Amino acid sequence: xxxxxxxxxxxxxxxxxxxxxxxxxxxxxxxxxxxxxxxxxxxxxxxxxxxxxxxxxxxxxxxxxxxxxxxxxxxxxxxxxxxxxxxxxxxxxxxxxxxxxxxxxxxxxxxxxxxxxxxxxxxxxxxxxxxxxxxxxxxxxxxxxxxxxxxxxxxxxxxxxxxxxxxxxxxxxxxxxxxxxxxxxxxxxxxxxxxxxxxxxxxxxxxxxxxxxxxxxxxxxxxxxxxxxxxxxxxxxxxxxxxxxxxxxxxxxxxxxxxxxxxxxxxxxxxxxxx
Amino acid sequence: xxxxxxxxxxxxxxxxxxxxxxxxxxxxxxxxxxxxxxxxxxxxxxxxxxxxxxxxxxxxxxxxxxxxxxxxxxxxxxxxxxxxxxxxxxxxxxxxxxxxxxxxxxxxxxxxxxxxxxxxxxxxxxxxxxxxxxxxxxxxxxxxxxxxxxxxxxxxxxxxxxxxxxxxxxxxxxxxxxxxxxxxxxxxxxxxxxxxxxxxxxxxxxxxxxxxxxxxxxxxxxxxxxxxxxxxxxxxxxxxxxxxxxxxxxxxxxxxxxxxxxxxxxxxxxxxxxxxxx
Numbered sequence: 001x002x003x004x005x006x007x008x009x010x011x012x013x014x015x016x017x018x019x020x021x022x023x024x025x026x027x028x029x030x031x032x033x034x035x036x037x038x039x040x041x042x043x044x045x046x047x048x049x050x051x052x053x054x055x056x057x058x059x060x061x062x063x064x065x066x067x068x069x070x071x072x073x074x075x076x077x078x079x080x081x082x083x084x085x086x087x088x089x090x091x092x093x094x095x096x097x098x099x100x101x102x103x104x105x106x107x108x109x110x111x112x113x114x115x116x117x118x119x120x121x122x123x124x125x126x127x128x129x130x131x132x133x134x135x136x137x138x139x140x141x142x143x144x145x146x147x148x149x150x151x152x153x154x155x156x157x158x159x160x161x162x163x164x165x166x167x168x169x170x171x172x173x174x175x176x177x178x179x180x181x182x183x184x185x186x187x188x189x190x191x192x193x194x195x196x197x198x199x200x201x202x203x204x205x206x207x208x209x210x211x212x213x214x215x216x217x218x219x220x221x222x223x224x225x226x227x228x229x230x231x232x233x234x235x236x237x238x239x240x241x242x243x244x245x246x247x248x249x250x251x252x253x254x255x256x257x258x259x260x261x262x263x264x265x266x267x268x269x270x271x272x273x274x275x
Numbered sequence: 276x277x278x279x280x281x282x283x284x285x286x287x288x289x290x291x292x293x294x295x296x297x298x299x300x301x302x303x304x305x306x307x308x309x310x311x312x313x314x315x316x317x318x319x320x321x322x323x324x325x326x327x328x329x330x331x332x333x334x335x336x337x338x339x340x341x342x343x344x345x346x347x348x349x350x351x352x353x354x355x356x357x358x359x360x361x362x363x364x365x366x367x368x369x370x371x372x373x374x375x376x377x378x379x380x381x382x383x384x385x386x387x388x389x390x391x392x393x394x395x396x397x398x399x400x401x402x403x404x405x406x407x408x409x410x411x412x413x414x415x416x417x418x419x420x421x422x423x424x425x426x427x428x429x430x431x432x433x434x435x436x437x438x439x440x441x442x443x444x445x446x447x448x449x450x451x452x453x454x455x456x457x458x459x460x461x462x463x464x465x466x467x468x469x470x471x472x473x474x475x476x477x478x479x480x481x482x483x484x485x486x487x488x489x490x491x492x493x494x495x496x497x498x499x500x501x502x503x504x505x506x507x508x509x510x511x512x513x514x515x516x517x518x519x520x521x522x523x524x525x526x527x528x529x530x531x532x533x534x535x536x537x538x539x540x541x542x543x544x545x546x547x548x549x550x551x552x553x
Contacts, residue, residue, distance in 0.1 A: 171380070181400070
């Protein structure tokens with residue numbers, strides 16, 4: 001028997017090294033394949049642009065974008081725009097999450113409140129909220145407020161739904177335990193429903209932060225004097241496409257950083273996730 | 276594993292006498308009807324039995340016989356449709372320190388450490404922190420979990436989780452234990468061991484226990500009396516005195532009289548088995 005096992009495992013060992021690590025759960029398996037895919041795509045892209053198959057004004061080569069990026073990060077207007085958009089997204093996120101969490105908690109706790117409030121909230125969700133941007137612009141003006149409101153409006157719903165689902169997901173036995181102990185509604189919430197719903201809430205925060213950024217950018221497109229959305233629009237109008245792409249890359253990085261922060265917070269605070 | 280049968284871990288704790296003989300349970304003409312989409316379900320019909328102070332009584336029967344419903348009514352979690360259920364001389368209601376309830380699932384909160392889970396009832400009952408903490412650690416030792424108090428529940432095996440759950444139900448020092456198939460999800464060996472320990476704990480502290488199970492052998496081994504129930508509608512067929520000696524030893528399961536008792540109860544239940552359940 002032992003010899004059979006040896007023969008079976010032998011081919012893997014012959015390949016050894018990178019190959020066996022790619023098959024396992026090591027970081028190599030997580031990093032190497034996507035890097036290869038991306039590198040291949042960039043090489044094709046570079047060739048397509050520099051060879052003239054596609055005009056550089058339509059699709060600038062990755063090397064041109066990197067160049068434009070290098071110039072941009074030396075400019076103060078770029079950092080000012082980034083800061084404005086970050087502020088809009090973060091404040092909108094905080095407001096949206098807070099309102100969603102409070103509303104979701106009340107809906108999860110009180111049946112009467114749920115019956116009265118949940119249907120209109122769902123109707124509001126089904127409406128394409130991006131279409132509200134012009135209205136917010138009229139209400140709150142060209143400044144930062146209309147962007148914050150848009151960001152909050154867009155990132156609000158996933159947090160609301162997950163707050164409610166998190167509370168509904170609490171096991172019947174756990175509720176029966178709290179009830180048998182004579183826990184008050186407040187004790188049941190604080191000691192059971194709140195912590196039990198946190199994993200679902202934190203999972204939704206990662207989605208919400210990305211949505212908040214979308215909300216801020218969309219609102220900036222429509223009417224603003226500063227921010228990355230404004231920068232992006234101006235650069236496109238001036239046919240500075242490589243620079244536009246550089247801003248897109250910067251936006252992706254900003255989104256990734258915000259997402260990473262939310263994920264980090266989640267992994268630190270919700271140590272019992274999935275248990 | 277603390278050697279419960281030798282009483283080593285328990286010598287520090289107060290003896291059973293401090294419970295003043297415990298409290299009793301009395302169930303009279305209990306009916307419970309559920310209105311479901313498929314119509315009316317008689318979960319319990321005309322159930323009458325009592326559990327004397329310090330007695331260990333099991334409710335045994337197949338699923339749908341209403342045994343869990345009776346236990347939930349005793350815990351005050353579900354209202355009866357009609358009839359009288361008195362626990363410790365007053366009508367059943369939740370939130371009483373004298374009553375502890377244990378479920379089939381351990382129901383440990385994953386964000387709390389094992390000891391914090393055991394302490395949960397003491398927080399809600401507003402008991403003093405320091406003595407509660409001391410008692411929780413003693414109980415974890417009693418159920419064989421000393422050294423695991425700072426672990427998270429998911430780091431424990433299923434049997435250990437149910438041990439922690441047992442420590443939690445004991446932490447408020449209840450006079451009555453209501454147990455709803457507490458060990459039925461565990462493997463045979465763990466279940467047998469925990470049953471033996473439960474018997475020892477019962478014999479040492481003299482608490483009143485109402486124990487729900489679908490396992491006839493288990494009910495005979497643990498109980499002073501076994502309430503045999505049939506389903507559709509849930510009714511009591513008979514109440515059987517086991518008359519087995521205490522302290523209970525596992526060997527008692529191999530004795531002819533015990534086996535006879537198990538067979539008698541099984542035949543009682545099979546005599547009422549509806550065809551569609553076979």
